[in-house]
Amino acid sequence: MKAPETEEAFCQWYEDCWADRDEVEYPKLFGTISEEVYTLEQTGALEAWLESDLAEVQELDPNWAGMGVRVAPPSPEYPYWTYVTSGLSNPITLSPGEEVDPKAPSGVGYEMVIHTTEEDRWPVLRLLDMMAYTLVCGRAFGKGHRYPVEGSLTGGESKLNGFVFVTDPSRPSHFELPSGQVELLTLVGVTKNEMAFSRSNGIERLMAKLEEAGSGYITHPEREQVPL
Numbered sequence: 001m002k003a004p005e006t007e008e009a010f011c012q013w014y015e016d017c018w019a020d021r022d023e024v025e026y027p028k029l030f031g032t033i034s035e036e037v038y039t040l041e042q043t044g045a046l047e048a049w050l051e052s053d054l055a056e057v058q059e060l061d062p063n064w065a066g067m068g069v070r071v072a073p074p075s076p077e078y079p080y081w082t083y084v085t086s087g088l089s090n091p092i093t094l095s096p097g098e099e100v101d102p103k104a105p106s107g108v109g110y111e112m113v114i115h116t117t118e119e120d121r122w123p124v125l126r127l128l129d130m131m132a133y134t135l136v137c138g139r140a141f142g143k144g145h146r147y148p149v150e151g152s153l154t155g156g157e158s159k160l161n162g163f164v165f166v167t168d169p170s171r172p173s174h175f176e177l178p179s180g181q182v183e184l185l186t187l188v189g190v191t192k193n194e195m196a197f198s199r200s201n202g203i204e205r206l207m208a209k210l211e212e213a214g215s216g217y218i219t220h221p222e223r224e225q226v227p228l
Contacts, residue, residue: 009096021177026086034072039067167184188207
């Protein structure tokens with residue numbers, strides 16, 4: 001299959017892929033999605049990474065500005081808040097008339113998810129920052145990765161100061177768009193010692209301890225470190 005050859009038709013196809021993810025796939029995966037989108041253009045995250053030593057681009061792509069984070073409030077099936085990125089799987093790597101491999105990654109190839117028990121601003125800011133990092137610095141995340149942050153995840157008194165990247169067993173690990181495959185990466189907040197434990201013993205063993213402690217794949221910023 002090829003992407004549409006004319007610029008106008010390609011732009012419409014690009015928008016259709018975006019809508020298919022946000023309006024079809026996300027409601028199936030997460031339930032009702034709030035209308036509001038927190039976009040990259042509303043923050044200085046892209047500009048901040050562009051000025052860093054890690055930047056791999058000289059200027060920002062205007063296609064990045066509208067990418068952002070969507071929010072799904074608690075539901076009977078999923079009684080917690082879900083924050084999910086929207087845009088990394090846009091077909092930004094394709095051009096009009098280019099061949100589309102339905103088994104290849106769509107765009108960067110993944111979207112990121114954070115689950116919390118309470119509605120808060122920090123998951124939005126963290127996801128936007130990591131989106132900007134991926135786009136500007138060309139550093140892709142994947143299952144099994146670890147990502148420490150400066151300070152705490154919330155910017156407050158939380159003892160959690162990093163993420164591990166896992167696949168949430170309560171949902172499919174991938175979904176498909178007309179532009180290719182999209183992996184769902186769930187980010188779970190952890191302490192410095194928990195991250196070190198996962199490095200030495202594997203993330204699966206850490207997740208087993210988090211599930212035994214009752215937090216599992218949901219990030220609880222106020223929790224204590226689990227026994228290691």
